[in-house]
Amino acid sequence: MTEQQAVLDMLEILECGGCVEPAHFFTLMRRTFRIAxxxxxxxxxxxxxxxxxxxxxxxGAYAAEIYRSRALHRIDPILKLALGGVRPVEWxxxxxxxxxxEPLFVAAQEIGISTEGVALPLPSPAGRMALLAINVNMxxxxxxxxxxxxxxxxxxxxNLFHAAxxxxxxxxxxxSVRDMRLTSRETEVLTWAAAGKSYWEIAxxxxxxxxxxxxxxxxxxxxxxxxxxxxAVAQAVRHALIPTV
Amino acid sequence: MTEQQAVLDMLEILECGGCVEPAHFFTLMRRTFRIAxxxxxxxxxxxxxxxxxxxxxxxGAYAAEIYRSRALHRIDPILKLALGGVRPVEWxxxxxxxxxxEPLFVAAQEIGISTEGVALPLPSPAGRMALLAINVNMxxxxxxxxxxxxxxxxxxxxNLFHAAxxxxxxxxxxxSVRDMRLTSRETEVLTWAAAGKSYWEIAxxxxxxxxxxxxxxxxxxxxxxxxxxxxAVAQAVRHALIPTV
DNA sequence: TTTTGAACTGTCACTACCGACAGTTACGCC
DNA sequence: GGCGTAACTGTCGGTAGTGACAGTTCAAAA
Numbered sequence: 208m209t210e211q212q213a214v215l216d217m218l219e220i221l222e223c224g225g226c227v228e229p230a231h232f233f234t235l236m237r238r239t240f241r242i243a244x245x246x247x248x249x250x251x252x253x254x255x256x257x258x259x260x261x262x263x264x265x266x267g268a269y270a271a272e273i274y275r276s277r278a279l280h281r282i283d284p285i286l287k288l289a290l291g292g293v294r295p296v297e298w299x300x301x302x303x304x305x306x307x308x309e310p311l312f313v314a315a316q317e318i319g320i321s322t323e324g325v326a327l328p329l330p331s332p333a334g335r336m337a338l339l340a341i342n343v344n345m346x347x348x349x350x351x352x353x354x355x356x357x358x359x360x361x362x363x364x365x366n367l368f369h370a371a372x373x374x375x376x377x378x379x380x381x382x383s384v385r386d387m388r389l390t391s392r393e394t395e396v397l398t399w400a401a402a403g404k405s406y407w408e409i410a411x412x413x414x415x416x417x418x419x420x421x422x423x424x425x426x427x428x429x430x431x432x433x434x435x436x437x438x439a440v441a442q443a444v445r446h447a448l449i450p451t452v
Numbered sequence: 453m454t455e456q457q458a459v460l461d462m463l464e465i466l467e468c469g470g471c472v473e474p475a476h477f478f479t480l481m482r483r484t485f486r487i488a489x490x491x492x493x494x495x496x497x498x499x500x501x502x503x504x505x506x507x508x509x510x511x512g513a514y515a516a517e518i519y520r521s522r523a524l525h526r527i528d529p530i531l532k533l534a535l536g537g538v539r540p541v542e543w544x545x546x547x548x549x550x551x552x553x554e555p556l557f558v559a560a561q562e563i564g565i566s567t568e569g570v571a572l573p574l575p576s577p578a579g580r581m582a583l584l585a586i587n588v589n590m591x592x593x594x595x596x597x598x599x600x601x602x603x604x605x606x607x608x609x610x611n612l613f614h615a616a617x618x619x620x621x622x623x624x625x626x627x628s629v630r631d632m633r634l635t636s637r638e639t640e641v642l643t644w645a646a647a648g649k650s651y652w653e654i655a656x657x658x659x660x661x662x663x664x665x666x667x668x669x670x671x672x673x674x675x676x677x678x679x680x681x682x683x684a685v686a687q688a689v690r691h692a693l694i695p696t697v
Numbered sequence: 698t699t700t701t702g703a704a705c706t707g708t709c710a711c712t713a714c715c716g717a718c719a720g721t722t723a724c725g726c727c
Numbered sequence: 728g729g730c731g732t733a734a735c736t737g738t739c740g741g742t743a744g745t746g747a748c749a750g751t752t753c754a755a756a757a
Binding site: 215218219222258293294295355356358359360362363366367369370373374400401402403405433434435436437438440441444445450 | 460463464467503538539540600601603604605607608611612614615618619645646647648650678679680681682683685686689690695
């Protein structure tokens, strides 16, 4: 079973971290599997829009231009379901459930891109979300069988690649977080502040003087290098310095 | 190849969402794979400690008591590496890299638990982290081969189970977020507040009067059902209502 | 033993925030 | 035309947050 062997070899390469270049990863995937196109997207929510952090794909500039010019991201059900969801999203399933997204699939057929595929959600820390979309060029029944056999391979490969992508780029934050170590009291006070308590209330809750609460808060602001309690709380929540209520 | 068939069948069951009971999932996994024990942990960071949200395992009450009474969580390298990391963590690798965690493995051997296994990080939204630890009872070289063949199965199964666990319990937050829809101006003002800007500064930045900034802030506090700007920002960051800087 | 860090407290003056009062303007929709 | 919603503005009075002054106590590390 040489195909199985190739798959296992490829996963081993990925696990050893030997692949951080999206182009390299895409080539590896297309060589190993019967994949037509791949798309890797990392984004974060912004109000009800999405802010794209990383985007790599093999669909080509023309397809990207079509997608952008027709504002297909507004109706793309893959984005809605995969970014925010946790289960693999089948393209035809999404097409079926969201009739309003038909222009997307029509556009795909126009430029000769298959409408068969699956999108794997890749949940990330700190509210970010990512997905790997896999596009295949095969009949529905064949894809059904192929998917059943290889979804696990896709999932592991996607996870390992995503891990590599996160490791490269999360380096910058690592150092700054090191200075952000808060003492237990500072954390407590900050947590209550994030819960909307005033200095007087926090002092009463913790059984200390109001002045001391202010003292801890001042230290926290200094450590976090911020100018207000509000900003301190924003930072703390983002860096998971205080518990999520 | 009946084993392969059994694996694929099992993954299909998981994907169809037919398994949300940890005990059921563990039984299914042990029946399908040569697994000795399983542990599922969902936690969130709290200062430099961890707050456990969900914990299910098959190690038994005695092992749990040993773990707790000897405070082995303080030295457990699996926790450190898997919760917060993104790659699968090999137990023997962790043991090798962290000599101070030897008491953990000694304790495992005392009560007859194998020291061979792998922990799969399952990153979750909103700063939470989860892991599925898999413990096997086989010689190192056999495990090496077995792991190579089935890591992808473990990963997909873990992801699907974790997805099911998240879907049950994240229901509570879904409704409250619906009321939290902020207008574009409210989002802007809140974003600047989270950046530590005062009303006067925000007014200057947006080119509106300070009074108007306060007006938007008041609406935001009402919508978010909070009592202070600080609490509003904490809520907003947690629910990704404003962008991560 | 000295030093370091964390936890704790008091006062003063200033600025920022917050609620409640009472409005105007502009846009889309039935 | 009326109705709802979002964006916008002014004033007043009270409370909360902020920085700078100047300390004590305790335990652990050097």
